[in-house]
Amino acid sequence: MRALAVVSMLAWRNLWRNHRRTIVMVSAITIAVWAMIFMTALMRGMVNDMIRDGIRALPGHVQVHHPDFRDDPSINNLIPMSDAALTAAFSRSDLDGWSSRVKVPAIISSERESRGVTLIGVDPELEQSIEGIGSNVAEGRNLEDVNDGGVIIGRKLAEKLDTELGKRVVLMSQDPDNEIADRGYRVVGLFEANLELQEEIFVFAGKATLQKMLGIENQVTEVAVLAADYRDVSDETEQVRALMNGDVEVLPWQELNNYLGSMLKVMDGFVLVWMIVVFLALSFGLVNTLVMAVFERVREIGLMLALGMRPASILGQIIVESILLLIIGLILGNTLAWASVVPLQDGIDISAVAQGMEMFGASSILYPELTLDDIVLANVVVLVLGFFASLSPAWRASRYEPIEAITKV
């Protein structure tokens, strides 16, 4: 213990012998650590936001469909269990939120314009537990019950259709016999979403009303289930699978939306690669500093060896010196990262490239997210790799031949 204290004291004092070099190195480490954490916080914020938005668009972390429905979203690909049977099965389970829906491609027409949309018949009560985009009604009212005769459309779609709250629109789709099924609906609410596209393509109606229009009473095309943590939904997927009879496809959101699912994985890989790259760029300077520090002290090290200090202690001393340097840099870097993320908590407005961000599936306000995991990862990467980087100069220092070292000019 005392040996360590002595070594640490020596290392600390050695650091400040050449304070300029130490300050330059500490600044470099600080900037590197800041960049690691800050960049990660920005990317995390963006990706998590994208995933939340994406999940809101296909609300429900686990979904059940007819096996052919996703490729061919037709009214003929209904879930083989009746709505009543589904309700019975799900109310027995201990899943938090679930909802059954009728989701069909349709054409919406106002007096002036027509658009292709995805028409979703929902049960407002069940849907509340899932919080999809349709529940974010900005103007007008929400759907009241399954028999509601109104529709909720996106604000953007209302603009494009030249229609407004209270006006009538006609929705047209096909019934199972491929007859055109249509019905007039009153626009009772306008919803808002972070992504414009979502405001354009989704239209929500009462489930029973839609079932009647399509002639598929008591049948649905989709069941959506909410999971406790969106990152890991495997438990819920299994639970739902156990509840279903017949030929259905039960999929977690990662597989329903490959882009978002892979995003999460790519992101984890990217964070690690980014941190390692930054560290490598830093490591040249770190090794350089240590090499110089050893070089300057060759005679001194020789003397210590001659006086009987064991090579292991020399090795330890150089490594402790390096770790101390890194720790100072880490403390400053972490503080700086925290101090620069906190004022940005309310979001960074990047609406200048809003439509470009929408192409990535991200919204135009970036909320940096500082997570403990990422901070720990950055610190561990710096300390562990820093330890390995300082091994070589430290090893060389401990291998000096005392006599040669002392006489070196």
Next chain:
Amino acid sequence: MNIILRLAWRNLWRQPRRTWLTVGAMVFSNALLVFMISIQFSTYELMIDNTLQAFTGHIQVQAPGYKDDLKMRQVVPDVIELASSLRRELGTETIAARAAAFALASSEERSYGLQIYGVETQFESFVSTIPGLVRDGRYLKDQDAAEIVIGKVLARNLRVSLGDEVTLLGSGRDGSFAAAIATVVGIFDSGVPDIDRSIAEVPLGFFDDVFYMEGAGHQIVITAPDLISVDPLKMQTEALVPASLAVHDWDALQPSLKQAIQADLGSAFFMYGVLVILVAFSVLNTQLMSVLERTHEFGITMSLGIAPGRLGRLVFLETAMMGLLGLVLGALIGGVVTVWFGYTGFSYPGMEEMAVNFNLPSRFYPQASILTLFLGPTIVFVGGMFAAIYPALRLHWLHPVEAMRAAP
């Protein structure tokens, strides 16, 4: 060799390990920058090409407001005449007129909503890749025939094949009911599921009949030979079309494309900036140490009458030599890596799913160019030179007599 050059070169190799470590930092960053920037730039080019050549074209003539609202009644009057006069005046074939409408397409079994385009059958292949992507059957020929070309996914979903009839239902230009029956003559496969699911093309004459267009259309698409000639072509076009019409270039038509590139560049430049700064710190440390070590020596040379400015230039020269070494080696290694991946292709797990979103293939083949080879390394070089300012300035504060007392 100039004596100063030789002096600077020798000074560098007094501490070979230190110099190599500093050069190593540069080489590492430079090689990485060359590779990353090459990938980025070739990706952007692909994104632009794939997106624009598929359908949008480089320039479009439309009614003002049409690109945002896409309303049926925002039309370009006498669209065929205007398109042919543009072809004549601009001396190019790569111009075609289109009209567009939403409609419900029904087969015997299924119905789907889709975007229908009326196209000039003999010119569409000059502005869009879709005619060339017809895998089954043929593309449209007769300007007035009741024929339709649809995407592969739509054909599968509608359960139709060549020769089957599809019913189209929608609203005409005046808001009235429009209906028609068309025969499927071709099925295209663009590889982009969204396009294959939601786009269908019919001859413009037939479209005009069905949707009561009365000779009007919605867009005239112009393809430029390359991106650089888009601007002059746009100006020429503006002079040729009536002032009541709007001429948009691809930026305006697909703002998402340019902005996606800008957003990506923004985050990339932040990362590159960090690398450059870290390298600069490495240089700063090395040069500062090398100046401090030579305090005694500098004292002597100054007392012999050499001005501090000249010594400062020596420090800069040393830095420039180191920087140049890093630049050349970095560009070389980065270039070799880029060319290697340019042959074998580059991919990472999860990229396939992401690439589809941007009309990109699942493997990248980065292309090295003079720009991508030297952009990053040059910035690193300049960053290194900036870092040498402080060590060089210190020489001005040096007192020859005191300096000579420093340990040699």
